[in-house]
Amino acid sequence: xxxxxxxxxxxxxxxxxxxxxxxxxxxxxxxxxxxxxxxxxxxxxxxxxxxxxxxxxxxxxxxxxxxxxxxxxxxxxxxxxxxxxxxxxxxxxxxxxxxxxxxxxxxxxxxxxxxxxxxxxxxxxxxxxxxxxxxxxxxxxxxxxxxxxxxxxxxxxxxxxxxxxxxxxxxxxxxxxxxxxxxxxxxxxxxxxxxxxxxxxxx
Amino acid sequence: xxxxxxxxxxxxxxxxxxxxxxxxxxxxxxxxxxxxxxxxxxxxxxxxxxxxxxxxxxxxxxxxxxxxxxxxxxxxxxxxxxxxxxxxxxxxxxxxxxxxxxxxxxxxxxxxxxxxxxxxxxxxxxxxxxxxxxxxxxxxxxxxxxxxxxxxxxxxxxxxxxxxxxxxxxxxxxxxxxxxxxxxxxxxxxxxxxxxxxxxxxx
Numbered sequence: 550x551x552x553x554x555x556x557x558x559x560x561x562x563x564x565x566x567x568x569x570x571x572x573x574x575x576x577x578x579x580x581x582x583x584x585x586x587x588x589x590x591x592x593x594x595x596x597x598x599x600x601x602x603x604x605x606x607x608x609x610x611x612x613x614x615x616x617x618x619x620x621x622x623x624x625x626x627x628x629x630x631x632x633x634x635x636x637x638x639x640x641x642x643x644x645x646x647x648x649x650x651x652x653x654x655x656x657x658x659x660x661x662x663x664x665x666x667x668x669x670x671x672x673x674x675x676x677x678x679x680x681x682x683x684x685x686x687x688x689x690x691x692x693x694x695x696x697x698x699x700x701x702x703x704x705x706x707x708x709x710x711x712x713x714x715x716x717x718x719x720x721x722x723x724x725x726x727x728x729x730x731x732x733x734x735x736x737x738x739x740x741x742x743x744x745x746x747x748x749x750x751x752x
Numbered sequence: 753x754x755x756x757x758x759x760x761x762x763x764x765x766x767x768x769x770x771x772x773x774x775x776x777x778x779x780x781x782x783x784x785x786x787x788x789x790x791x792x793x794x795x796x797x798x799x800x801x802x803x804x805x806x807x808x809x810x811x812x813x814x815x816x817x818x819x820x821x822x823x824x825x826x827x828x829x830x831x832x833x834x835x836x837x838x839x840x841x842x843x844x845x846x847x848x849x850x851x852x853x854x855x856x857x858x859x860x861x862x863x864x865x866x867x868x869x870x871x872x873x874x875x876x877x878x879x880x881x882x883x884x885x886x887x888x889x890x891x892x893x894x895x896x897x898x899x900x901x902x903x904x905x906x907x908x909x910x911x912x913x914x915x916x917x918x919x920x921x922x923x924x925x926x927x928x929x930x931x932x933x934x935x936x937x938x939x940x941x942x943x944x945x946x947x948x949x950x951x952x953x954x955x
Binding site: 574576581589596599603605607608624625628654678724730731733734746747752 | 755758759762763777779782783784786788789790792794795796798799800801802803804806807808809810811812813826827828829830831832833834835836855856857880881914927930931932933934935936937938939940941946947948949950951952953955
């Protein structure tokens, strides 16, 4: 096939794709606060959550972040959020869940405290987006009853508030009621070849 | 089992997990600029890329972003990046690839121009992190030869520069040489229930 023929065929194909896409998008008319879940074993769950946080901040929206696991809001993110201190509220809960303590009762209390704060932030309708970073971890260990969390999202989350929940092993009950669920799958990881966590990449 | 027994068992389990994790992390000693690929059909590929950009900016690193597809750097991200104008360089290439034009020769020229800019930014070593947003799209349509791109990463990317490549359908040749590959898999998408793209979420 000549370059000209290739170009013509391409133009026709793209025309069709665009027409199909325009037709689909025309049916999308509902605006609503989404319940978004980032799960899976791969990287990028919290990172994409924070990407949405920054996108929202860029629009001038108010955003809240609740950290369910100690130290999960990494230095880089914290320092970047500092430039938006007019718009962002961060709750770091007690010590949060951590591999370091092995104290189950303290972890349960911290999870409860974080969840109460999360509910207040979501209910307040002051924030267009609320990121519940690593909530899936505390749900996985049953530090919070999944039924209670699902019930809250179903009955109390205001229609115009977006909520993002991150962490591996998202519970089926949460996936069931979510609007948007992405699974981050690990294809290749540099730790396997001895590379250590690096500034700006892991933290 | 009583609560006390549960707590004790948990403490023991966590102690073991932590010991195993500490042992693994002690073997991770290499620091190097990574080639990172975010691919798959799910959401979050570019969003996680920008999340890393903001994390790096938070650390005060200089960052460059090259946009291979028109309009892919969305309003929210652009406005958020504006708060870091001292640290960030953005290249939007010509019109970039777009569903709107159906002009293959123009798209090829735009891809070439973007790639040349990307190489200069990476080679300069001025930037700790360079995001090549949606490069996979132009590779998929063979607007740039994959061999040339792979050869550049293998021989010319400085050791201390991180590069992130996003876009679905990453080529096998790219995955082969990458250090960190995550596949974003779509589990559930709100467009399916008629929800339209919303400010702060899709753009």
